Amino acid sequence: MAANFWGSSQWKLLEQDEIGHVFPADQENGISPEDAKIIKIHMSEYIQSLAHQVKVRQRVVATAIAYFRRVYTRKSFVEYDPRLVAPTCLYLASKAEESTVQAKLLIFYMKKTKKCSYEVPDILHMEMRLLEALDFYLIIYHPYRSLIQLLQDAGITEMTKITWSLVNDLYKTDLILMYPPFMIALACIFVASAFQDKDTLAWFEELRIDMHVIKTITMEIFDFYENYSTLSPEKLSAALKKLPQRT
Amino acid sequence: MVDASTRSRPAWLQQYELVGKIGEGTYGLVFLARSKLPSNKGVHIAIKKFKQSKEGDGVSPTAIREIMLLRECDHENVVKLVNVHINHADMSLYLAFDYAEHDLYEIIRHHREKLSISINTYTVKSLLWQILNGLNYLHSNWIIHRDLKPSNILVMGDGDEQGVVKIGDFGLARIYQAPLKPLGDNGVVVTIWYRAPELLLGAKHYTTAVDMWAVGCIFAELLTLKPLFQGIEDKSTHNPLQLDQLDKIFKVLGHPTPDKWPTLNNLPFWQTSRQRMQGPKNEISVLHQVVQTSQKSPAYDLLSKMLEYDPCKRISAAQALEHEYFRCEPVPGRNALVPIQPNDKVVGYPQRPVDFSADFECSGSQPPQMVTSSHAVNNSAAASVTAPRPMPQQIPLVSMQRLPPYGLAGQAGMPGLTANNLSVPRGPSQPPHQQQFRRLN
Numbered sequence: 001m002a003a004n005f006w007g008s009s010q011w012k013l014l015e016q017d018e019i020g021h022v023f024p025a026d027q028e029n030g031i032s033p034e035d036a037k038i039i040k041i042h043m044s045e046y047i048q049s050l051a052h053q054v055k056v057r058q059r060v061v062a063t064a065i066a067y068f069r070r071v072y073t074r075k076s077f078v079e080y081d082p083r084l085v086a087p088t089c090l091y092l093a094s095k096a097e098e099s100t101v102q103a104k105l106l107i108f109y110m111k112k113t114k115k116c117s118y119e120v121p122d123i124l125h126m127e128m129r130l131l132e133a134l135d136f137y138l139i140i141y142h143p144y145r146s147l148i149q150l151l152q153d154a155g156i157t158e159m160t161k162i163t164w165s166l167v168n169d170l171y172k173t174d175l176i177l178m179y180p181p182f183m184i185a186l187a188c189i190f191v192a193s194a195f196q197d198k199d200t201l202a203w204f205e206e207l208r209i210d211m212h213v214i215k216t217i218t219m220e221i222f223d224f225y226e227n228y229s230t231l232s233p234e235k236l237s238a239a240l241k242k243l244p245q246r247t
Numbered sequence: 248m249v250d251a252s253t254r255s256r257p258a259w260l261q262q263y264e265l266v267g268k269i270g271e272g273t274y275g276l277v278f279l280a281r282s283k284l285p286s287n288k289g290v291h292i293a294i295k296k297f298k299q300s301k302e303g304d305g306v307s308p309t310a311i312r313e314i315m316l317l318r319e320c321d322h323e324n325v326v327k328l329v330n331v332h333i334n335h336a337d338m339s340l341y342l343a344f345d346y347a348e349h350d351l352y353e354i355i356r357h358h359r360e361k362l363s364i365s366i367n368t369y370t371v372k373s374l375l376w377q378i379l380n381g382l383n384y385l386h387s388n389w390i391i392h393r394d395l396k397p398s399n400i401l402v403m404g405d406g407d408e409q410g411v412v413k414i415g416d417f418g419l420a421r422i423y424q425a426p427l428k429p430l431g432d433n434g435v436v437v438t439i440w441y442r443a444p445e446l447l448l449g450a451k452h453y454t455t456a457v458d459m460w461a462v463g464c465i466f467a468e469l470l471t472l473k474p475l476f477q478g479i480e481d482k483s484t485h486n487p488l489q490l491d492q493l494d495k496i497f498k499v500l501g502h503p504t505p506d507k508w509p510t511l512n513n514l515p516f517w518q519t520s521r522q523r524m525q526g527p528k529n530e531i532s533v534l535h536q537v538v539q540t541s542q543k544s545p546a547y548d549l550l551s552k553m554l555e556y557d558p559c560k561r562i563s564a565a566q567a568l569e570h571e572y573f574r575c576e577p578v579p580g581r582n583a584l585v586p587i588q589p590n591d592k593v594v595g596y597p598q599r600p601v602d603f604s605a606d607f608e609c610s611g612s613q614p615p616q617m618v619t620s621s622h623a624v625n626n627s628a629a630a631s632v633t634a635p636r637p638m639p640q641q642i643p644l645v646s647m648q649r650l651p652p653y654g655l656a657g658q659a660g661m662p663g664l665t666a667n668n669l670s671v672p673r674g675p676s677q678p679p680h681q682q683q684f685r686r687l688n
Contacts, residue, residue, distance in 0.1 A: 095311045098421075103303060124305045128333050128340070131306065131314070136331045138315040 014073060019174045023076035031077065035239035039077065041172045041228055042236055043068060043086040050090055053109045054101045058168065059142060064093035065171045066140045071133045073177065078244055080126075080133070084118050088126040096138045117246055143167050143176075147185040154189065154203045159196065163188045166221070173224055179217060183209070187217035259332045260607065263292065263343075268605030274298070274309055274418065275339075279346060279601055291346035292329065296607070299338040309418040310340055316390055316417050317342075324381025326401060326415040347413050348404025349584075349596050351397035351465065357596055359472040367591055371469045373583035374402070376573055377412035378462055383564035385414070386455040392420050393453060395461035396438045397468060402583065404598070410582030421453065439480045439492050440464065444503065445558050447489050447496075449515035456558035459567070463553030470538045470546070475499065488516045499537050500554060501530040508557040545572035 022036050031039075044065045051061040067089040071080060087106050094101040103123045110116040131138075147167060151157050166188040170176060175184060186209065193200040204211065263280035270277035275296040282290045297310040317328035330343040351374065358366050378400055385392060392399075394416060401413040443460035446453075467475040476499065478492025497503075505511045512518065534554065540547045549572045552562035562570075573579055577588060585593050 091305070095306070095308050096315055100308060103305060120303050124299075124303065124338065125335070127305045128335060128338060131331070132333060136314050136318050138311065139319055
C-alpha cells in the first residue's frame with residue numbers, strides 16, 4: 001500500500017537477470033551490457049544536474065531515477081530515447097512528488113546544457129508513454145527515511161552526511177530496483193562504518209538481518225566506486241554514439 | 248457504437264461497449280460502459296476521461312494523484328481502479344473503475360424529495376460503518392482523502408456487492424507521510440460544507456482529522472437528510488477563511504473556546520477575525536436538537552465525537568469503528584441497502600441518469616495510434632448499444648458536475664439489470680480483476 005513498502009507494488013523487487021539484459025533492438029546497434037550501464041549512469045547524473053537547475057528536492061531526483069531505471073528493465077534505448085526519457089522522468093516525478101516543474105523550464109535547461117532538439121510536446125508525449133511503461137505504478141520508496149532512523153538508532157548521526165551521499169550514489173546503480181530501501185540504507189551504513197573506522201558490528205548483529213545480503217550490496221558498492229564513479233569520457237561518448245541519432 | 252469511427256479508435260476501446268455519459272467535471276467526463284472481455288463480460292465500468300490541459304502541462308496532477316494512490320489501494324470500501332488507458336492521438340487519459348450505481352448524494356436526495364421518509368437505522372449505520380472502514384484503511388496507509396462528501400461516497404447497486412460502500416474520487420487525496428510541501432499548499436480543498444473548522448481558520452497542515460469532520464457532517468446528513476452546515480461560499484477571495492461557514496458551525500455547536508481547543512489561538516484567522524465572527528457568543532451545542540437525537544444515545548455520542556472542534560481530540564476512524572453505536576442493535580451489515588430485519592422496507596433507489604447520446608470522443612484529427620494493452624477481442628462486430636434501463640427521455644447536456652435529476656421513481660428490481668451485469672465478485676477468491684491488471688502491460 002501507499003506508505004508501506006511491504007504492502008506496496010514495489011516489494012516485488014527485481015532479480016539480477018531481470019535488469020542486466022540488453023534488448024535485441026539495442027544489441028543490433030552494438031550496445032553492450034557495459035554500454036547500457038554507462039548510459040544509465042550518465043543519464044542518472046543528467047537527471048541530477050537538471051534537477052539541480054530547476055531546484056527540486058533530492059527525493060524527486062531519486063523518484064525520477066527509479067522511474068528511469070524501471071523503464072529500461074522493460075524497454076529498449078532504441079524505442080525510448082534516454083535523452084528524452086531522463087528529463088521526462090524528472091517531469092513525471094516532480095508531479096508525483098508534489099513539486100511540479102514546468103515542461104518548458106526543463107526544455108530551457110536541456111538546451112542550455114547540451115544540444116537538444118526536443119520540445120515541450122515531446123516531453124508531454126513521452127510522459128504518457130512512460131506512464132504505460134511504468135504500468136501506472138508511481139509510488140516509490142527511498143532509503144532516506146530509514147537511513148535517518150537507523151543512524152539515530154545506532155547513535156551515529158554524525159555519519160548522516162557520508163551515508164546520505166552514499167545513498168545518492170547508489171541511484172547510479174540498479175541496486176535500488178533489487179533491494180528494499182532499508183537494506184540499501186543499512187549497506188550504506190556498513191560501508192561508511194568501514195571507511196570511518198566506526199565499530200557498528202555489534203549493532204548490526206542485534207538487527208538480526210541477513211548479513212549476506214548486506215555484503216552482496218557492499219561488493220556492488222565497491223565495484224561502482226572502483227569502476228564507474230568517474231566515467232571515462234571516451235567510453236561514455238562511444239556508448240552514447242551507439243544510441244540512435246535523432247535527426 | 249458508431250460503425251464508421253470504430254476502425255480509427257484505439258485498440259483498448261474495443262474491450263468496452265459504451266452505454267453513455269454519466270457525469271462531467273472540470274477534469275473531463277465520466278462514461279458508463281460494459282466490459283466485453285470474456286473475464287468480466289457485461290460488467291459495468293465507469294470510465295473517467297481526463298482531458299489534456301491546454302497550457303502544455305501534460306497529464307493533470309489530479310489524474311496522477313488518483314492513479315498513483317488507487318493503483319496501490321485494495322480494499323472493499325475503496326473504489327477499485329480496474330484499468331488505465333491512454334489515447335495517444337488526442338493525449339487523453341482514461342481511468343476505468345468498477346461502476347457503482349448509487350451515491351449518498353442521490354440516496355439522501357431520493358429520501359428527502361421523493362420518499363419524504365428518513366433512511367432506516369440499519370442502512371445509516373451500515374453506510375457509516377463502511378465509510379469508516381474504508382477511511383481507516385486509507386488513514387492507516389497515510390492517505391488523507393480531503394474531499395469527502397456525499398457524492399463521493401459510492402454505493403454498489405444490484406449484484407454480488409449490492410449495498411457495499413466505495414469511497415471514490417481521489418483527485419485531491421494525498422499521502423501525508425513526509426510530504427515535500429505543506430499539505431495545505433495547493434490551496435484549500437474540500438467542499439466548504441464538509442470542511443473542518445481548523446481549515447476554515449487557516450490551519451496549514453491537513454491531518455486525518457479533516458476527513459473525520461467530513462464523515463461527521465455526512466452522518467448528520469444521513470440522519471436528517473439535510474446538509475448539516477450549509478454555509479455560503481465566499482468565492483471572491485482565495486483566503487480559506489469562510490466566515491459564513493464558520494458561523495453556521497458555531498450556531499449548531501456553539502463557539503469554540505481556547506479552553507476546549509488549546510491550539511485555537513495559534514490558528515491564523517482566529518486572532519485576526521474574531522470580531523468579524525458575529526452573533527452572541529454562545530458556547531452551548533444544540534447539535535442534538537438539529538439531528539433530533541437524544542444526547543444519551545450512542546448515535547449522538549459518536550456524532551459529537553466526530554464533530555469535536557479540536558482536531559487532536561476528534562475521534563479517529565479506528566476508534567469510531569469500535570464505538571458502541573456499531574455494537575447495539577441493529578448491527579451494521581455488508582449490504583447497507585437491504586436490511587436483515589424482515590419488517591424493514593427495502594427502498595429501491597433510482598439508477599444514475601445516463602446520456603445515451605454521448606461518445607467517448609476518441610476520434611482525433613489524426614488517426615489514433617495503437618495503445619499498449621492488447622486484448623483478443625472481436626472487433627469486427629460493431630458494438631450496438633441497447634438501452635439497459637428504461638429512460639423517459641434524453642438528458643439535456645449541461646456543463647455541470649452532475650447531470651440534472653429526472654423523475655424516475657425508484658423501484659427495486661428494474662428490468663434489464665441482472666445480478667451478473669452490474670458488479671463484480673470480490674474478496675479473497677477474486678482473480679478476474681487482478682488478471683486484468685496484469686494484462687495491462
